[in-house]
Amino acid sequence: MTSDHIFYLAPIRGITDHIFRNTFEKFFARFDFQITPFIPTVKGSFVNPCILRDIDPSYNDIKRVVPQIIGNSPQEIKVLANKICELGYSTVNLNFGCPHAPVTKKKRGAGILPYPDMIRSILDQLPFQNCSFSVKIRLGLENENDIEKTIPLFNEYPLSEVIIHPRTGIQMYKGSVNLDAFQRCLSLSRHILVFNGDIFSSEDFIHKQKLFPQINRWMLGRGVLYNPFLLGILRGQNPDCNITYLRNFHDEIMEQSSQILSGPSHLLGKMKGLWTYMASSLVDGKRILKKIQKTSSLKNYNELIDRLFNDQLTVQSSEAVSLR
Numbered sequence: 205m206t207s208d209h210i211f212y213l214a215p216i217r218g219i220t221d222h223i224f225r226n227t228f229e230k231f232f233a234r235f236d237f238q239i240t241p242f243i244p245t246v247k248g249s250f251v252n253p254c255i256l257r258d259i260d261p262s263y264n265d266i267k268r269v270v271p272q273i274i275g276n277s278p279q280e281i282k283v284l285a286n287k288i289c290e291l292g293y294s295t296v297n298l299n300f301g302c303p304h305a306p307v308t309k310k311k312r313g314a315g316i317l318p319y320p321d322m323i324r325s326i327l328d329q330l331p332f333q334n335c336s337f338s339v340k341i342r343l344g345l346e347n348e349n350d351i352e353k354t355i356p357l358f359n360e361y362p363l364s365e366v367i368i369h370p371r372t373g374i375q376m377y378k379g380s381v382n383l384d385a386f387q388r389c390l391s392l393s394r395h396i397l398v399f400n401g402d403i404f405s406s407e408d409f410i411h412k413q414k415l416f417p418q419i420n421r422w423m424l425g426r427g428v429l430y431n432p433f434l435l436g437i438l439r440g441q442n443p444d445c446n447i448t449y450l451r452n453f454h455d456e457i458m459e460q461s462s463q464i465l466s467g468p469s470h471l472l473g474k475m476k477g478l479w480t481y482m483a484s485s486l487v488d489g490k491r492i493l494k495k496i497q498k499t500s501s502l503k504n505y506n507e508l509i510d511r512l513f514n515d516q517l518t519v520q521s522s523e524a525v526s527l528r
């Protein structure tokens with residue numbers, strides 16, 4: 205399609221860990237940047253290394269991976285951000301967009317958006333001298349007009365970019381993205397903006413590209429989980445959408461995850477989580493997903509997956525995404 209666009213892997217907690225990030229690129233296509241799922245801030249000045257395991261530089265490309273922090277205490281954010289910068293990362297992303305009630309109730313994620321003063325006190329204490337910072341936001345928590353206050357506030361700080369998912373928090377993933385509101389963000393912001401939301405096919409991409417010709421940064425989340433070939437398609441690489449890639453991708457994720465997860469039920473849960481998205485890339489994906497969800501042991505799961513891959517599975521036409 206075009207080569208001068210910059211693509212970001214969206215953080216999807218529970219799915220896009222370092223194993224996914226690396227394995228995806230091995231079998232499908234390469235992102236320009238990958239934002240990690242959020243790392244919550246911790247109290248005090250000691251950051252337990254186990255919370256940084258997913259961003260260990262020995263298995264992350266620190267030039268392209270951007271760790272994400274969630275929190276609302278300026279001091280705690282500063283401590284964690286400094287720790288991440290010490291690992292060699294040059295950019296840290298702040299999550300001001302998570303819509304889940306247990307998070308927003310604590311005025312974290314999208315829950316902070318109605319409180320510009322809280323955001324200001326965080327931005328005031330960011331160690332910009334140590335690394336750069338970007339933010340990932342929604343339009344607001346309940347009110348899309350929160351952006352009228354947040355964007356001008358962000359304008360006062362040297363953020364490297366502002367990633368916008370143009371829905372409100374209470375909207376979760378329902379309805380459609382608010383493209384008029386994104387247009388408003390474009391006129392309000394002095395920063396580089398990244399568009400994120402509902403890019404599931406090349407038609408979706410072309411539509412958004414036409415609406416926002418000044419944007420060349422795009423973040424893809426569920427779209428690449430539904431259809432892992434999507435990034436290659438958008439890059440105009442004409443990928444060979446062969447089922448073998450999905451099989452190898454699946455097997456490698458499973459093998460590597462088995463080495464870090466404790467016990468078969470965690471592994472089974474993780475693989476089922478992946479299939480809730482990936483089944484969309486298959487002909488008859490809904491029925492296949494039901495079968496997978498019913499398996500209750502790793503043995504049954506492995507037998508089913510073998511059977512499915514050996515006999516029946518076919519990749520949908522590369523554009524089709526049916527389960528949404």
Ligand SMILES: Cc1cc2nc3c(=O)[nH]c(=O)nc-3n(C[C@H](O)[C@H](O)[C@H](O)COP(=O)(O)O)c2cc1C
Nearest residue numbers: 214215216217241242299340369401402424425426
């Ligand atoms: C299960 C799930 C987990 C997510 N985890 C995160 C996260 O850790 N950090 C974050 O900023 N966004 C998170 N998101 C939001 C996505 O990054 C993205 O903004 C959203 O899915 C919209 O983009 P899409 O339409 O391309 O999927 C999550 C979304 C889902 C569905």
